[in-house]
Amino acid sequence: MKALPKIGLTSHKKEERDEAASLKRAMESSPFKILERTNVVSKLLQSHETDLSIAVQLLDCTIADLSAYREHFEESKQVAQGLSEKWGVSKAFENTRARKVKAHFDELSQDERLADADSYFRVHVFDACLDIVISQLTQRFTGLRSTAERFKAIQPMTLCTATDDELFRQASKLVDI
Incomplete structure (x- = not known):
C-alpha cells in the first residue's frame, strides 16, 4: 500500500502512474x-x-x-x-516446498505439516x-462489562423495562458494592 503513492510520484510513465493511482483508490475503497x-x-x-x-x-x-x-x-x-x-493480480497462493522434519523412532505421531x-x-x-x-x-473490555453490570440498576433501559422487584434487587447489589 505504501509503494503505490511512491510509484505514482516517481514513475516517468503515465500508464504506471495512472495504474498505481487506480489501485490505491480501489484498495482504499474496498471493505x-x-x-x-x-x-x-x-x-x-x-x-x-x-x-x-x-x-x-x-x-x-x-x-x-x-x-x-x-x-x-x-x-x-x-x-x-x-x-x-x-x-x-494472481489469485493463487504460492506453494512452497515442505520441509523435512527429523523423526525419532519412539515418536507416536509425526509433526503434520499443512x-x-x-x-x-x-x-x-x-x-x-x-x-x-x-x-x-x-x-x-472486561472492565466495561463489569462496570455496565454493576450499574445496570441505573441504566435508562433497565429503569424503563424492569419490574420493581428486579430494580430493588439490582439496587441492593449496587449498594452492597
Whole structure:
C-alpha cells in the first residue's frame, strides 16, 4: 500500500502512474470485514452520549459476528479472488516446498505439516488474525462489562423495562458494592 503513492510520484510513465493511482483508490475503497464490524462499536465508545449497556451489547454482537465469520473462509476467499481478478493480480497462493522434519523412532505421531497453501493460509493467517481480534475484544473490555453490570440498576433501559422487584434487587447489589 505504501509503494503505490511512491510509484505514482516517481514513475516517468503515465500508464504506471495512472495504474498505481487506480489501485490505491480501489484498495482504499474496498471493505475490510474485520474493520467494518469493529468500526460501529469504536464510534459508539468514542461518543459523549454513550450508553454502556448498548456498547456491551454491540461488543457481544461484534464478537459473535467475527466468530461466525471465522467459519466462512471459503466465502471470503471467493471475494478476495474476485478482487484479484478485477485488479489483475494472481489469485493463487504460492506453494512452497515442505520441509523435512527429523523423526525419532519412539515418536507416536509425526509433526503434520499443512500441505496445500490454502489450508496453510487459513490456519496461520485468516484464523490467527480473527482469533487475535476476538480475544482482544474480549479481554480489553472486561472492565466495561463489569462496570455496565454493576450499574445496570441505573441504566435508562433497565429503569424503563424492569419490574420493581428486579430494580430493588439490582439496587441492593449496587449498594452492597
